[in-house]
Amino acid sequence: MVKTExxxxxxxxxxxxxxxxxxxxxxxxxAIADRCGVNKALLHYYFRSKERLYQAVLQEIVQTMRNAxxxxxxxxxxxxxxxxxxxxxxxxxxxxxxxxxxxPRFMLREMADGGTNLxxxxxxxxxxxxxxxxxxxxxxxxxMESGRIKRISPLHLMLNILGMCIFTFIARPIVIEINKQxxxxxxxxxxxxxxxxxxILDMAMHGIAADPLSDKG
Amino acid sequence: MVKTExxxxxxxxxxxxxxxxxxxxxxxxxAIADRCGVNKALLHYYFRSKERLYQAVLQEIVQTMRNAxxxxxxxxxxxxxxxxxxxxxxxxxxxxxxxxxxxPRFMLREMADGGTNLxxxxxxxxxxxxxxxxxxxxxxxxxMESGRIKRISPLHLMLNILGMCIFTFIARPIVIEINKQxxxxxxxxxxxxxxxxxxILDMAMHGIAADPLSDKG
DNA sequence: ATACGGTTTTACCAAATAGTTTAACTGCCT
DNA sequence: AGGCAGTTAAACTATTTGGTAAAACCGTAT
Numbered sequence: 001m002v003k004t005e006x007x008x009x010x011x012x013x014x015x016x017x018x019x020x021x022x023x024x025x026x027x028x029x030x031a032i033a034d035r036c037g038v039n040k041a042l043l044h045y046y047f048r049s050k051e052r053l054y055q056a057v058l059q060e061i062v063q064t065m066r067n068a069x070x071x072x073x074x075x076x077x078x079x080x081x082x083x084x085x086x087x088x089x090x091x092x093x094x095x096x097x098x099x100x101x102x103x104p105r106f107m108l109r110e111m112a113d114g115g116t117n118l119x120x121x122x123x124x125x126x127x128x129x130x131x132x133x134x135x136x137x138x139x140x141x142x143x144m145e146s147g148r149i150k151r152i153s154p155l156h157l158m159l160n161i162l163g164m165c166i167f168t169f170i171a172r173p174i175v176i177e178i179n180k181q182x183x184x185x186x187x188x189x190x191x192x193x194x195x196x197x198x199x200i201l202d203m204a205m206h207g208i209a210a211d212p213l214s215d216k217g
Numbered sequence: 218m219v220k221t222e223x224x225x226x227x228x229x230x231x232x233x234x235x236x237x238x239x240x241x242x243x244x245x246x247x248a249i250a251d252r253c254g255v256n257k258a259l260l261h262y263y264f265r266s267k268e269r270l271y272q273a274v275l276q277e278i279v280q281t282m283r284n285a286x287x288x289x290x291x292x293x294x295x296x297x298x299x300x301x302x303x304x305x306x307x308x309x310x311x312x313x314x315x316x317x318x319x320x321p322r323f324m325l326r327e328m329a330d331g332g333t334n335l336x337x338x339x340x341x342x343x344x345x346x347x348x349x350x351x352x353x354x355x356x357x358x359x360x361m362e363s364g365r366i367k368r369i370s371p372l373h374l375m376l377n378i379l380g381m382c383i384f385t386f387i388a389r390p391i392v393i394e395i396n397k398q399x400x401x402x403x404x405x406x407x408x409x410x411x412x413x414x415x416x417i418l419d420m421a422m423h424g425i426a427a428d429p430l431s432d433k434g
Numbered sequence: 435a436t437a438c439g440g441t442t443t444t445a446c447c448a449a450a451t452a453g454t455t456t457a458a459c460t461g462c463c464t
Numbered sequence: 465a466g467g468c469a470g471t472t473a474a475a476c477t478a479t480t481t482g483g484t485a486a487a488a489c490c491g492t493a494t
Binding site: 023109170200207 | 239240242243322325326328329330369370372373374376377379380381382383384385387388390391392401403412413416417419420421423424426
């Protein structure tokens, strides 16, 4: 008799949607209640206040992301070369965000609001922002010394890679809108995201390789 | 006797700040009035409602961006090669956003809110999203046929370049926060943004050059 | 049946807030 | 002085909304 759908979980689900769509300030408790077909009083019964409910939702999302990423990271082997590392890194990002398409929107709003929970969010993304870059940086340093990899600021490299990954999802509504105005036949399907991974990896690898072209002074 | 500071302009300035910091829903008319040392009634005297005031602010921001970009674009010459075009494109983006650091924040919130005004925003950014890419695409096609440039989807290329440019500003609060937790001596100064332009251009150019490395099947 | 936890219903409170109104004030022009 | 546009002050309305209170409802286990 395992209840797969407790009132709490239903409320959390409804609240998550509402918060994602309208943010903390814009969300309405009544709307949340309506979403999950539950009485407004029950929201306060389970979660003391709107603020606490929001925190619960935040925690849930962060936890989901953390798990998804950790799950993928265990496949990362210290013996892998830089290309494999970057590939894994990029794939983790794209795939995890793809299966949690709400996360970027949620995070963007948090950031736009000045994000009181920003540091918490950052900490939750620490595995991505710290551990992996450190591992990658080690390969980079080695590569630089051996001359196979060009001197590049790790920060800039990370900004570039993360930007290419995350912007994919940020631009989604824009691309869809443009697609409406002048159809380009763009679909956000599995193939698209796989192509994204390959393209980003390719650009990153060529970007860090020691100058194969001599179009720079 | 030119009034450089009309009541309207003062109100718009105050409103812009308030809307940027708290969004349409979060902004308070009283707070706007306080910001510019003006009576609340005057807000309604000049701008009928909160919604209209917001629209006015939106228009102002969009116009500012459009002007800044147009201004830079006139320097773009059809005879320029792909590298020059990309450099100009990237520089316009970085520099324009840098001198209007509020814009990304404002736009992100608009997008997070589902952006009723999104299509308008997109149209305003059309010169960047359409005209230039078209010009660049022409060079790309020519380069691809001649074999100097590798086959790459223009959409993916644009997502990559725009991502690297825009994420610079999106990540700003994150980088600052991380810098607090473990100081890396990162400054968002002119040198940093110039370096950003060079790095992005470099990565983009190497990314599109016909395979100089053979690390791909 | 009955006692109980979870749930609903309904009504209500208190605070915040957009917007209105009206009278008074202020500087400027004639 | 008198008038006028711009501006302020302050009280007020109407509405929304988070949160509370209390009574009733309902299924279930004892």
